[in-house]
Amino acid sequence: STLIYPNPLASWLYIVIPSSEKSIGDSDILITNVLGKVVGTYKYKESTNALKLDLSKLSKGTYFVKISNNKETITKKIIKE
Numbered sequence: 001s002t003l004i005y006p007n008p009l010a011s012w013l014y015i016v017i018p019s020s021e022k023s024i025g026d027s028d029i030l031i032t033n034v035l036g037k038v039v040g041t042y043k044y045k046e047s048t049n050a051l052k053l054d055l056s057k058l059s060k061g062t063y064f065v066k067i068s069n070n071k072e073t074i075t076k077k078i079i080k081e
Contacts, residue, residue: 004065008079011056017044017067027069031055034062044069055080 003016017027024046031040031053039058044051044067055063058080066075 002067002074002076004076004078007076008081009055010081011054013053013055013065013078015044015051015053015065015067016049017069019046024069024071027067030066030068031058032064032066034064039063 001018003014003018005014007013015029017024026046027044029040029042029044029051030038031042032038040053040055042051042053060080063078063080064075065078066073
Protein backbone atom coordinates (compact mmCIF):
# COMPACT_ATOMS: atom_id res chain seq x y z
CA SER A 1 0.00 0.00 0.00
CA THR A 2 1.05 3.60 -0.53
CA LEU A 3 3.05 5.16 2.28
CA ILE A 4 2.71 8.88 3.11
CA TYR A 5 4.77 10.20 6.03
CA PRO A 6 5.30 11.94 8.37
CA ASN A 7 1.81 12.89 9.39
CA PRO A 8 1.51 15.43 10.88
CA LEU A 9 4.33 17.12 8.99
CA ALA A 10 6.36 20.29 9.49
CA SER A 11 8.03 20.85 6.10
CA TRP A 12 8.69 17.69 4.11
CA LEU A 13 6.24 15.01 2.99
CA TYR A 14 7.46 11.68 1.63
CA ILE A 15 5.40 9.46 -0.65
CA VAL A 16 6.34 5.88 -1.43
CA ILE A 17 4.30 3.88 -3.94
CA PRO A 18 5.54 0.28 -3.88
CA SER A 19 6.11 -1.40 -7.21
CA SER A 20 3.75 -4.25 -7.95
CA GLU A 21 3.73 -7.16 -10.37
CA LYS A 22 1.79 -5.15 -12.93
CA SER A 23 2.91 -1.75 -14.13
CA ILE A 24 0.81 1.01 -12.61
CA GLY A 25 2.50 3.73 -14.67
CA ASP A 26 3.34 7.19 -13.40
CA SER A 27 1.10 8.67 -10.71
CA ASP A 28 -0.43 12.14 -10.64
CA ILE A 29 -0.45 13.72 -7.19
CA LEU A 30 -2.75 16.58 -6.19
CA ILE A 31 -2.65 18.31 -2.84
CA THR A 32 -5.83 20.19 -1.96
CA ASN A 33 -6.98 22.20 1.03
CA VAL A 34 -10.23 21.48 2.90
CA LEU A 35 -12.12 23.70 0.44
CA GLY A 36 -10.96 21.59 -2.49
CA LYS A 37 -8.54 24.19 -3.88
CA VAL A 38 -5.45 22.60 -5.46
CA VAL A 39 -2.34 23.88 -3.66
CA GLY A 40 0.17 21.57 -5.36
CA THR A 41 0.52 19.17 -8.30
CA TYR A 42 3.29 16.64 -8.68
CA LYS A 43 4.27 13.67 -10.87
CA TYR A 44 5.52 10.43 -9.33
CA LYS A 45 7.56 8.52 -11.88
CA GLU A 46 7.09 4.76 -11.72
CA SER A 47 10.87 4.31 -11.60
CA THR A 48 11.16 6.53 -8.48
CA ASN A 49 11.81 4.98 -5.07
CA ALA A 50 10.23 7.85 -3.14
CA LEU A 51 8.97 11.37 -3.74
CA LYS A 52 10.05 14.15 -1.35
CA LEU A 53 7.76 17.19 -1.38
CA ASP A 54 8.63 20.54 0.21
CA LEU A 55 5.37 21.73 1.79
CA SER A 56 6.99 24.29 4.09
CA LYS A 57 5.17 27.19 2.37
CA LEU A 58 1.71 25.80 3.10
CA SER A 59 -0.23 27.27 6.00
CA LYS A 60 -0.92 25.12 9.04
CA GLY A 61 -4.03 23.03 8.62
CA THR A 62 -5.61 19.97 7.03
CA TYR A 63 -4.90 18.93 3.45
CA PHE A 64 -5.70 15.99 1.21
CA VAL A 65 -3.26 14.08 -0.98
CA LYS A 66 -4.90 12.48 -4.02
CA ILE A 67 -2.81 9.94 -5.91
CA SER A 68 -4.06 8.64 -9.28
CA ASN A 69 -2.49 6.02 -11.54
CA ASN A 70 -3.52 3.21 -13.88
CA LYS A 71 -4.40 0.96 -10.93
CA GLU A 72 -6.27 3.17 -8.46
CA THR A 73 -7.04 6.58 -7.03
CA ILE A 74 -6.51 7.07 -3.32
CA THR A 75 -6.97 10.09 -1.09
CA LYS A 76 -5.24 10.52 2.26
CA LYS A 77 -5.62 13.29 4.83
CA ILE A 78 -2.49 15.04 6.11
CA ILE A 79 -1.99 17.66 8.81
CA LYS A 80 0.49 20.52 8.35
CA GLU A 81 1.83 21.83 11.67
